[in-house]
Amino acid sequence: MMTVPNEPKIRLEHVGKMFDSFVALDDLSLDIRPGEFLAIVGPSGSGKTTVLNMLAGLDRQSSGTILLDGKPIAGPGPDRGVMFQDYALFPWQTVRGNVGFGLTHGPAGAGLDRAAREARVARVIDLVNLGGAEERYPHQLSGGMRQRVALGRLIANEPEVLLMDEPLAALDAQTRLVLQDEILRIWRQDQPAAERRTVVFITHGIDEAVYLADRVVVLGSRPGRLKAIVDVDLPRPRNEATRATAAFADLSRSIWELIRDEAIRATVE
Amino acid sequence: MARVGGLLVYLRTMAIFALAWYGLSLLVGSRLLLPSPLLVLDAVRQSALDGELLRNAGISLLRLVLAVAVAALTAIPLGIAMGLSRAWRDAFDLLVEMLRPVAGIAWIPLALFIFGIGSRLPIFIMFYSAFFPLVIGTAAGVRNVDARLLAASATMGVTGVTRIRHVVLPAALPAIMVSLRLAVAASWTAVVAAELVGAPSGLGYAIEYYRSMLATPTVMAFIAMIGVLGFLTDAGLRALEARLMPWAKDIRP
Amino acid sequence: MRTLRQLALPLALIVLWEILVALSGSPRAPRPSTTALKAVEMLADGTLLAALATSLGRVFGGFVLATLLAVPLGLAMGTLPVVERNLDPLVESFRPIAAIAILPLVILWIGTGNLAAVTIVAYAAFFPILINTIAGVKRIDRSLIRAARTMGISPLTRLRTVVLPAALPSILVGMRIGLGIAWTAIIAAELAVGAKAGTSGGIGQMMFVFYAYSIQLSGIVVCMAAVGLVAMLLDRGLRALLARAFPWSHP
Structure with a gap:
């Protein structure tokens, strides 16, 4: 794309979102690089979808700034495509x-x-x-x-930017695996990074995030906030063999460690 | 098979009904009070032959089409505006809520004073009866358009008139079609009353005219004609619905 | 501010109406000021309320009759396919015939009194209640019926304890629609009878008499407003009543 290298495609600075008095997202700062496949995982209530809606311009942040190519996001636009959770x-x-x-x-x-x-x-x-x-x-x-x-x-x-909100959540396990590969192919994972589009991919599947993404953003819940950013240094192109590697399992496990307590709490509440 | 079976059941039921009617008419023994089905059939044939039946039906139907067309052309745009914009809703809501409960039929005496006896009276009454179901159904349909579809079109840069034309209108179409059917049904009810009181022609007028002539079989023939036309217009609207919304064929309840 | 915006159009139309009629100089044409005076007069001498009471009495009579006939028939047609298959042709044949269309026959058979009015109303309200009862029964979750069967509950008890309550929301919707149609039908019937002769009374006839014998037509507008107001109150009232009687349904 037309971006200067090293400049982030999207920059979030101290972004917060309140619904009435409920804090959906608290102080999130994050740079998303051009051509990057970024996954966001977190338990329900961590504000994943809120982040995506703000990037899409469908929701406005309550505080902080969100920049796309250095300019604040004012509303929805054709430069950012959205794939909705239930497809719409x-x-x-x-x-x-x-x-x-x-x-x-x-x-x-x-x-x-x-x-x-x-x-x-x-x-x-x-x-x-x-x-x-x-x-x-x-x-x-x-x-x-x-x-x-x-x-x-x-x-x-x-x-230029593809925003995907749990696009595979409603599918059965097998179809999900097939479509994960398809998404990687369409994103052009076998091409150099400069040829790729920027993807922000929301999921609650840790395996899915690790398999697809360059980096995984882990959000905590109540209020939604940044817990960790995990670099996924698995080689590309990735395929079925990737899932069998020890590195894949280690990454998945370490992310699970990060959100386990909250995820369990979320199911009980 | 199911269709043939259904037709047989239909014919059997109607045959039993006709037989019971025939028996009762023999019992009553007065062609003024209860003519036999044969006499009514004969009246249908006669009125059909001298053109009275079709002429009056045609007049009523033409008035219906005119009235509903005008109502649709005014009520649907207003309903869309009210569904989309709070300002329009605020401006018109109270007026609509004040006028809607006043049945179209209740306008007949005042309309008689304004329009006199003639075609304009039933057309006005039918227009009025059709207008409110359409305006309210359209506004509700537009307000209930799936917000995700609007969001999806916004993320593709589809806004303004294009969005109304290609997202709001098709998304609200099922609700609009339902209200159109309600509007036509309300219009049909109103036309009989309006023509009965204040028109020199049409089905309602014919019924009242033949009643005063004590021609009960012909009265019944015209009543049957109202039923048939009411059924046919609704069937026509359902066919239109299926054509306009092929995508809803299997999901419509 | 918002209230002002909401009131603006109705108020403007009322003012416009007053001015236009005043300019036209027609002595018979009603206008808002004369209508308001007439309304006070008609309320004070009790004629308006008496006419409304007559019409309402007929509506309630016919409505109760229609409910008593349509609900059991609808339950039978909804639960027993044989009954539905055989009666459906008759229902579909008569349903498109508006109540007002059979008025001449009713007059012929029963005359123009209260019984005739009740008959018209009952006919008008019958079909919406019937159709919605059938639909309500058919939409019942099959597993509820199966659950009742596994508990060994007999068919008749099942009808009372499972089918009727489960279909109730839909039945109540039918009753609301039916009541609205019944109110329109009685106005139409009284108007039509009033137009031809006879002394049927009721708000519909009152309107016609104002048209036919009155030099000043404000009374018609008072009647129209009363018709609208009653229609609204009937709908709200029935909804509140049913919501209280059957708190789990949403009529």
Whole structure:
């Protein structure tokens, strides 16, 4: 992208969020590098989704600043694509219509003629393995296919930053593994870092975070706050063999140690 | 198979009903009080042949279409504005809540004074009856549009009129269609009353006219026509719904 | 500030109405000021309340009758597929026929008295209650019925202790819709009868008499306001009453 190296793509400075008198997030400072795959994990109540909504511009922080390429975030914009937890697909649009929605009706398609837009939609549908399902409506799709549509809609707009809120939470374990690899492929993990987009990936799956991310941000709960940032120095490209390594297991375990007590408390409350 | 079976059951029920009616009419023995189904069938045939049935039905139907079209063209935009904007809601809510409970039918005497007897009276009454279900249903539908869909379109830079056209309107369409069906049903009820009192033509007028002529079989023929048209308009709206919303085919309750 | 915004349009329309009629110089046309005076007069001499009482009495009679007929029939149609299959054609045939359309027949058979009015109201309220009762029964969670069966509860007891309470929210919705339609139907019926002859009384006929024999039409507007007010109070009242009687449902 057009960013100066070493400048963060996104910078959060002492960001806090209150809902009435409830503190959802307390004093979070964090730099997100361009081309980085950043995962955020934490128990429920740690403000993960709040962080993502603020990055998307759907929520405003109560204190602190959030900078995108050095400029404060004022609202939602096509430079940051969001994949919502429950996908938020348009039920009246087919797979093709959903994937192409931003291109057809939003600024992402400006400067593209109809043929170019259609070509890109077709390419994206191919990329997320939805060939043959183009004319189906969301309610006619399985959970995994809906998730692919949401992913396709996200990348078709080619945003510089991809924000994903527990995108795989609703899927069964097997589909989740397959789609993790697909997300890595679309992020271009086999390309040099300069070719990649910036991803912020919210999850409650520690294994998932370790497998996907360059760094894992661990949040604590009540109030949500930064607990640790864990560097994941596993080599790329990662694949099934990665999960079997001792380093993978060690990282997962150390992150689990960080949030175990709160996670258990969260299930009891 | 199920369809054929359903048709058989339908015919059987209606046959039993007709038989019971026939028996009762023999018992009553007065074609003024309770004509037999055969006499009514004959009246249907006669009114159909001399064109009275279809002419009056056509007039009522035309008035319905006109009134509902005007109501839809005014109420749906107003409902969208009220659903989207607090300022519009504040401005119109009280007026709507004041006028809505006053049934369209209750406007008939005043409308008689304003419009006199003629086509404008039933059209106004039907418009009024259709307007409020539409405005309230549209506003509620727009307010209930899934906030995530609005957020999703905002993150794709889709805003303003484009968002209304491509997100708000389709998302509220199921609610709008439901209120349209309610509006048409309310209009149908109103047309009979309005024409009965204040129009020189139409189904309501015909019913009252033949009643005063003591032609009970013809009265019944016209009542049946109202039922048939009411059923057909609703079926038509359901077909329109299915066409406009193919995506809702399997999820509609 | 907000209240002011909310009041602005209705107030502006009322002022506009007053001015327009005053300018037109029509002596019969009602305007807000004459309407208010007329309302005081009609309230003071008791005619308005008497007419409303007549109409309301008919509505309650017909509404109770419709409920007593429609709820048991709806329960039967909802629980027994044989009953539903066989009666559905009749229901679907008569449902699109508005109550006001059968008024001529009712007049022919029963005349224009209270019994005729109650019949019209009952017919009008019957279908919404029936349809919603059937739908309510059919939407009952199957596992509730199965749970009751595993406890060895007999079908009739089950109807009373499981089916009826579970379908109640939907039945109450039907009753609310039915009451609203019944109120409209009685106005229409009284108006239509008033228009043709007869002394049926009630608020609908009162309106028509104002139109036909009065030089000054403010009374009509008073009646219209009363019709709207009663419609609103009926709806709110029924909702409050039912919410209190069946606290677990949300009518």
